[in-house]
Amino acid sequence: MLYLGNPPGVSPESRRLMLDRLKELHEHAAGTLAAPEIDARIAQYEMAYRMQSSVPEVMNLASEPESAFELYGPDAKKPGTFAANCLLARRLAERGVKFIQLYHQGWNQHGNLPNGIKVQCRETDQASAALITDLKQRGLLEDTLVVWGGEFGRTNYSQGKLTATDYGRDHHPRCFSIWLVGGGVKPGLTHGATDEFGYNVVEDGVHMHDLHATLLHLLGVDRERLTYFYQGRRFRLTVVRGRVVKALVA
DSSP: OOSSSSOOTTOHHHHHHHHHHHHEEEEEEEEHHHOOOHHHHHHHHHHHHHHHHHHHHHHHHGGHHHHHHHHGGGGSSSSSSSHHHHHHHHHHHHHHHHHOOOOOOOOSSSSHHHHHHHHHHHHHHHHHHHHHHHHHHHOOOGGGOOEEHHHHHHHEOOOOOOOSOBOOOEOSSSSSOOOETTTTTTTTTTOOEEETSSEEEEEEEOOOOHHHHHHHTTTTOEEEOOOEEEEEEEEEETTTTTOOOOBBBB
16 A cells, blocks of 8 residues: 555545535446446545555554564564555454565575675564564464565575675575465475475475465365366466475364
């Protein structure tokens, strides 16, 4: 959501009145034109209003104790940081939001890896651990599946000029790691292994379709029955591949 509050001079009451009048115009048009798209637009406006009017309370961290900020780290008080977003993720989970996605960009270290990775780990490590701890303390972790990962791995060998203080790594789609916690995942388990160079998977590889099938299973969804209709045929979310990795399920 780009706008978390009304612009200066616009009150919640005037915004509600504007939408009510707009709804009347849409209803008049719907009665004249018999166009279902207009009903859909009315519903979209209403949903957007409810979302926008509820967000300020979620975003207001004034009620959070100092111990929460200490748990998530010093960046938790800075809006837009990964730590602040982790704290907001817990607040959203408390309020029943079904899907929450956090982004942390800039892991593309083709160069300046030694310095860059230190900064990113400092920004993400404490906050990620704090989110898990916080969810667990509040009894939310067993019903919340946390997935932490990226698009692909990185080579374990140097890319570009190699010096004692500066080097980089290239993209590496052959193997990479993702961690899961909560939501029915077996704790304390390392599944799969690569060769000694970290170049190829040599044991218990998990294809992305397998990961998706496992996530759906943990969410209580039968991937073989859930389909969606597109261009004349039904598709599964895991296409025709994908197996549940039972070793990951508690």
